[in-house]
Amino acid sequence: MTPIQLFDPASSTYTYILFDELSREAVIIDPVDEQVERDLDALRKYGLKLIWTVETHAHADHITSAGQLAEHAGAKTAAPAGCAIGTASVQLKDGDILRFGNETLKAMHTPGHTAGSTCYLWRNHVFTGDTLLINGCGRTDFQSGSAEELYRSLTEILFALPDDTTVWPGHDYRGRSHSTIGSEKRSNERVAGKTLAEFVAIMHTLNLPLPKRIAEAVPANLSGGLRHDAGGGALAEARPASGYAGDVAAQLAYNWWQAGDAVLVDVRTDAEREWVGFVPGAVALAWKQWPGMAMNADFDQGLKAAVPAGKKVLLLCRSGVRSIAAAKRATELGLEAYNILEGFEGDPDKEAHRGRVGGWRFHGLPWRQG
Numbered sequence: 001m002t003p004i005q006l007f008d009p010a011s012s013t014y015t016y017i018l019f020d021e022l023s024r025e026a027v028i029i030d031p032v033d034e035q036v037e038r039d040l041d042a043l044r045k046y047g048l049k050l051i052w053t054v055e056t057h058a059h060a061d062h063i064t065s066a067g068q069l070a071e072h073a074g075a076k077t078a079a080p081a082g083c084a085i086g087t088a089s090v091q092l093k094d095g096d097i098l099r100f101g102n103e104t105l106k107a108m109h110t111p112g113h114t115a116g117s118t119c120y121l122w123r124n125h126v127f128t129g130d131t132l133l134i135n136g137c138g139r140t141d142f143q144s145g146s147a148e149e150l151y152r153s154l155t156e157i158l159f160a161l162p163d164d165t166t167v168w169p170g171h172d173y174r175g176r177s178h179s180t181i182g183s184e185k186r187s188n189e190r191v192a193g194k195t196l197a198e199f200v201a202i203m204h205t206l207n208l209p210l211p212k213r214i215a216e217a218v219p220a221n222l223s224g225g226l227r228h229d230a231g232g233g234a235l236a237e238a239r240p241a242s243g244y245a246g247d248v249a250a251q252l253a254y255n256w257w258q259a260g261d262a263v264l265v266d267v268r269t270d271a272e273r274e275w276v277g278f279v280p281g282a283v284a285l286a287w288k289q290w291p292g293m294a295m296n297a298d299f300d301q302g303l304k305a306a307v308p309a310g311k312k313v314l315l316l317c318r319s320g321v322r323s324i325a326a327a328k329r330a331t332e333l334g335l336e337a338y339n340i341l342e343g344f345e346g347d348p349d350k351e352a353h354r355g356r357v358g359g360w361r362f363h364g365l366p367w368r369q370g
């Protein structure tokens with residue numbers, strides 16, 4: 001079996017899906033936000049359950065879809081411990097193992113392109129991110145990069161793998177898909193046969209332009225790629241909606257909830273709450289409509305049990321999309337149901353908090369508990 005390799009032409013990024021044939025549990029490495037529908041389609045097509053999203057580093061040229069995949073596919077998120085991706089639920093250190101079905105993925109810390117950059121070994125395949133590219137390597141001139149460290153990571157860690165190990169890079173800018181450790185050891189123009197001093201001299205004279213999206217991508221990737229771009233923050237009253245009682249802004253929802261007029265139901269998944277942050281006091285009832293899932297009887301029963309007669313129900317998700325579906329279902333069940341606009345990201349002061357990990361979350365409540 002070989003990995004599923006997917007390509008994002010805008011950033012020349014490769015994303016990989018690996019899975020266990022029997023259990024269909026899967027891992028995705030370096031998913032790209034613009035490609036989230038493509039990736040969900042691939043999971044559906046192969047009948048896979050996404051267990052992990054994994055990053056090789058905090059990317060400078062594109063935004064990850066890890067946070068979205070936690071939301072839409074129920075995946076847990078993992079990232080290298082040295083990359084400051086504070087929202088990842090698992091912080092991977094050198095030698096750590098992620099399991100999916102009977103398969104394992106092993107983290108190999110390979111600093112150089114960035115200080116936290118990590119490659120992943122699965123069977124005799126290595127996913128090298130931007131540490132080793134085909135006939136190239138990641139640049140070392142930004143994001144805590146170091147040419148000296150990259151030389152050591154390449155020559156002492158990656159080139160110590162068996163020659164027939166397949167190399168799957170994080171990018172290729174010339175249409176090549178994969179290589180082998182043996183071939184890179186023999187003929188990679190930047191590092192093969194070069195001394196440390198020669199390699200450092202090459203890296204220091206590359207003079208590459210900065211990635212076009214670096215200013216936007218790095219901060220977004222430090223919080224799993226979740227961005228704040230829905231609308232409706234300033235509504236003072238509920239706005240009538242079709243199929244449920246209405247849409248409310250976060251502030252009004254919070255007032256109703258605190259006054260005891262409404263029950264607040266958080267429809268995000270457990271993995272996602274862990275990833276993005278909890279809302280203390282909310283009833284947790286996941287709205288699960290993932291690839292291959294039928295209607296969610298647990299949701300119906302939980303909702304009936306949680307909402308006393310005469311009270312409104314407020315549905316909260318991450319961005320205000322699933323909460324609409326959940327509000328419609330709650331209405332079918334006879335409840336007066338409202339969707340919270342912008343969901344967990346409904347920050348009335350969001351311009352001030354944009355890009356700040358652990359900044360404001362649901363009206364001054366602690367953003368992460370437990």
Ligand SMILES: N[C@@H](CCC(=O)N[C@@H](CS)C(=O)NCC(=O)O)C(=O)O
Nearest residue numbers: 060061130136137138139210211212
């Ligand atoms: N031109 C690309 C950036 C390309 C780039 O700098 N890629 C990084 C990886 S994030 C790199 O290490 N490139 C190594 C190289 O091109 O040799 C963009 O604007 O996004």
Ligand SMILES: [Fe+2]
Nearest residue numbers: 059060130138
């Ligand atoms: Fe990179």
